[in-house]
Amino acid sequence: MLSEGLLVSAPGKVILHGEHAVVHGKVALAVALNLRTFLRLQPHSNGKVGLNLPNIGIKRAWDVARLQLLDTSFLEQGDITEKVEKLKEVAGFPEDCADQERLAVLAFLYLYLSICRKQSALPSLDVAAWSELPTGAGLGSSAAYSVCLAAALLTWCEEIPNPLKGGAAASRWTAEDLEVINKWAFQGERVIHGNPSGVDNAVSTWGGALRYQQGKISPLKRPPALKILLTNTKVPRSTKALVLSVRNRLLKFPEIVAPLLTSMDAISLECERVLGEMAAAPAREHYLVLEILDQNVTGAWNLPQQRDVWCSGSERGPELIDMNQHHLNALGVGHTSLDQLCQVTMAHGLHSKLTGAGGGGCGITLLRPGLEGPEVEATKQALTDCGFDCWETSIGAPGISIHTAASLDAPILQALGWALR
Amino acid sequence: MLSEGLLVSAPGKVILHGEHAVVHGKVALAVALNLRTFLRLQPHSNGKVGLNLPNIGIKRAWDVARLQLLDTSFLEQGDITEKVEKLKEVAGFPEDCADQERLAVLAFLYLYLSICRKQSALPSLDVAAWSELPTGAGLGSSAAYSVCLAAALLTWCEEIPNPLKGGAAASRWTAEDLEVINKWAFQGERVIHGNPSGVDNAVSTWGGALRYQQGKISPLKRPPALKILLTNTKVPRSTKALVLSVRNRLLKFPEIVAPLLTSMDAISLECERVLGEMAAAPAREHYLVLEILDQNVTGAWNLPQQRDVWCSGSERGPELIDMNQHHLNALGVGHTSLDQLCQVTMAHGLHSKLTGAGGGGCGITLLRPGLEGPEVEATKQALTDCGFDCWETSIGAPGISIHTAASLDAPILQALGWALR
Numbered sequence: 001m002l003s004e005g006l007l008v009s010a011p012g013k014v015i016l017h018g019e020h021a022v023v024h025g026k027v028a029l030a031v032a033l034n035l036r037t038f039l040r041l042q043p044h045s046n047g048k049v050g051l052n053l054p055n056i057g058i059k060r061a062w063d064v065a066r067l068q069l070l071d072t073s074f075l076e077q078g079d080i081t082e083k084v085e086k087l088k089e090v091a092g093f094p095e096d097c098a099d100q101e102r103l104a105v106l107a108f109l110y111l112y113l114s115i116c117r118k119q120s121a122l123p124s125l126d127v128a129a130w131s132e133l134p135t136g137a138g139l140g141s142s143a144a145y146s147v148c149l150a151a152a153l154l155t156w157c158e159e160i161p162n163p164l165k166g167g168a169a170a171s172r173w174t175a176e177d178l179e180v181i182n183k184w185a186f187q188g189e190r191v192i193h194g195n196p197s198g199v200d201n202a203v204s205t206w207g208g209a210l211r212y213q214q215g216k217i218s219p220l221k222r223p224p225a226l227k228i229l230l231t232n233t234k235v236p237r238s239t240k241a242l243v244l245s246v247r248n249r250l251l252k253f254p255e256i257v258a259p260l261l262t263s264m265d266a267i268s269l270e271c272e273r274v275l276g277e278m279a280a281a282p283a284r285e286h287y288l289v290l291e292i293l294d295q296n297v298t299g300a301w302n303l304p305q306q307r308d309v310w311c312s313g314s315e316r317g318p319e320l321i322d323m324n325q326h327h328l329n330a331l332g333v334g335h336t337s338l339d340q341l342c343q344v345t346m347a348h349g350l351h352s353k354l355t356g357a358g359g360g361g362c363g364i365t366l367l368r369p370g371l372e373g374p375e376v377e378a379t380k381q382a383l384t385d386c387g388f389d390c391w392e393t394s395i396g397a398p399g400i401s402i403h404t405a406a407s408l409d410a411p412i413l414q415a416l417g418w419a420l421r
Numbered sequence: 422m423l424s425e426g427l428l429v430s431a432p433g434k435v436i437l438h439g440e441h442a443v444v445h446g447k448v449a450l451a452v453a454l455n456l457r458t459f460l461r462l463q464p465h466s467n468g469k470v471g472l473n474l475p476n477i478g479i480k481r482a483w484d485v486a487r488l489q490l491l492d493t494s495f496l497e498q499g500d501i502t503e504k505v506e507k508l509k510e511v512a513g514f515p516e517d518c519a520d521q522e523r524l525a526v527l528a529f530l531y532l533y534l535s536i537c538r539k540q541s542a543l544p545s546l547d548v549a550a551w552s553e554l555p556t557g558a559g560l561g562s563s564a565a566y567s568v569c570l571a572a573a574l575l576t577w578c579e580e581i582p583n584p585l586k587g588g589a590a591a592s593r594w595t596a597e598d599l600e601v602i603n604k605w606a607f608q609g610e611r612v613i614h615g616n617p618s619g620v621d622n623a624v625s626t627w628g629g630a631l632r633y634q635q636g637k638i639s640p641l642k643r644p645p646a647l648k649i650l651l652t653n654t655k656v657p658r659s660t661k662a663l664v665l666s667v668r669n670r671l672l673k674f675p676e677i678v679a680p681l682l683t684s685m686d687a688i689s690l691e692c693e694r695v696l697g698e699m700a701a702a703p704a705r706e707h708y709l710v711l712e713i714l715d716q717n718v719t720g721a722w723n724l725p726q727q728r729d730v731w732c733s734g735s736e737r738g739p740e741l742i743d744m745n746q747h748h749l750n751a752l753g754v755g756h757t758s759l760d761q762l763c764q765v766t767m768a769h770g771l772h773s774k775l776t777g778a779g780g781g782g783c784g785i786t787l788l789r790p791g792l793e794g795p796e797v798e799a800t801k802q803a804l805t806d807c808g809f810d811c812w813e814t815s816i817g818a819p820g821i822s823i824h825t826a827a828s829l830d831a832p833i834l835q836a837l838g839w840a841l842r
Binding site: 253255256257259260262263266267269270319320322323326327329330332336339343346 | 674676677678683684687741744747748750753760764767
């Protein structure tokens, strides 16, 4: 297997409830988004270590012999800024190199050097990563990339075992190994973001859903997977400016805004309760099995985490979605594009809210179970007609996973350079 | 003067903030709406007492001699239901009489008999009332009618003095006399509504703005008058059903909805504070005088209550309006017609909220000072194009007032039968 290389994938994330409120100490629910980043690690004998990121047009390679001569002790000491400065020297960027490219390369070099230096010699290998996730849309694309890098490199270096055995098309690591992957992925995120919350890499590692409050991250037990539309309004916005505007509104109208944040907190808690209820009572009279997973990506999986149920408790789902969307509007982080998104989906009987910073960006739309394909298609078309990008996908998706080549779609393999072998 | 009869007018009302929350013990702000009901009381010598309500096509008359023979002791004892039953006998309704007609007639007979029976003999007179207010739209049209009836009958019977003196075109009663008018108007409202809160008649009597909480009504001191658009979506709704749906939502999601009501309470209090600030600092650097009053109705008035100012504090007005509209949506009492109203006015840079029960019905739009006529016209046209009725008017209007015929517009006088003399 190892001589054949590794294929891994990790999900993005969306905030289901609690964006903005989380900044003020309230609970947020982050869920794994089944738009995934795929990574292929391929051994080489050409004495090079290569990085190929077709989404952003990066194709770089370094001499392993040169890297082997580096004093890598800086990786174990000093703060992240110092490490990044040293890594920039190693990377040797051209002057006109874009920020996104720099950060992707630095995270790769950091994880490659940190994880592989424990080997007797740095390995010669090629890494190719390709993602279904749009970048810079608050969907955790950098975390999914870091998680894939960490999982593939740790497995390749046998720091953690390869869980793919027998005839399985895909598999996942044990909880202990996921802890190791997540720890390294968080370091990759620190290279990219400086001071990340750790939520994105945690969701991408564990999948499902997790609760986040005041720095404390706790995965929900067996969250159900729910079918959604993810829509990108493509309206650009500054997360920093939006967070600041909410803070200013709280300072200006404390008596009005503080209870609003309390109400948002209660929405997150109620949603957590409903998700727990859905997981606990899958056989309930009212539940319907959702046909939610993209067959191309996950069709061969049958993991206990994915009990894709919809029970009567979930009637509350759309109500919570609607209330929170109104609350976010009351906080002033709505946008006419998001109003349009809500109206278009409401015209098809579906409920939406913004996800993340708001002020444009992305929204999610719950797809009720039993919704027919043509209805979903009509909604997607209506959203596309607004100039939005729209994906039919799911939340509560599996976290970092390892795949056989046969279980992945040809276009994904092709994007990863598989056909070139 | 008395031989010439009396001309009075009283405003409608809108809820500025606190609808629905008020049902759960929170503060509501009710403001006088400068769409008015006009009433003419005219002495007669034909031995009849007549009621003419051209808006709803009522023209009725009764023999004073017959009424004089009635045992009217029932007016002073028993509950309101018994009184209404006796009054129905007096009125002598035809079988097919509409509810609205019955109630208007019963309120008239109740106030006529109750107030005038203290005279040596019941007077022969004609009462005509005509209103700018649509009925059944939650705008307090029945209260404005009751207040006009009470003021005119009390003045005619010299229970309170006629305040119209010298060359004044319009005048108002003293606070003491307004108390008397309001007390009788409330009795009229009880005949019409059974168990009214007393807010509508209080606003119509005092004008301006008042605060209402848990049965306690307190007028705001010298509230400013603000120019608005009042829009009737004409979407019918049941206030009772909407109030019940909010109660159910509170029961279903207490942790989410209770803080939302707290936030709505804080919006009412903040608005009260801002209105007070506007009244207290009319000379502030940032204030602008509003050109808000309909010259036809109030052009000749110059009362201290009407200091139509807009100061920097009022920047908060639109924000409060927007936040409360989102809160009302989160309570589930919004409607697509109201969303449309908000969007259409927002496209003209103006801020709107529903007023009253929601689920359709009416909305108010703040008109900033300095807004040019063509801009207002364009907004009104856009709202009319949606199929809505739209009035350019003001809130914080004067309460019950008495007028000379010369100060009122010809169409109003004509509607009251003045031209027929």
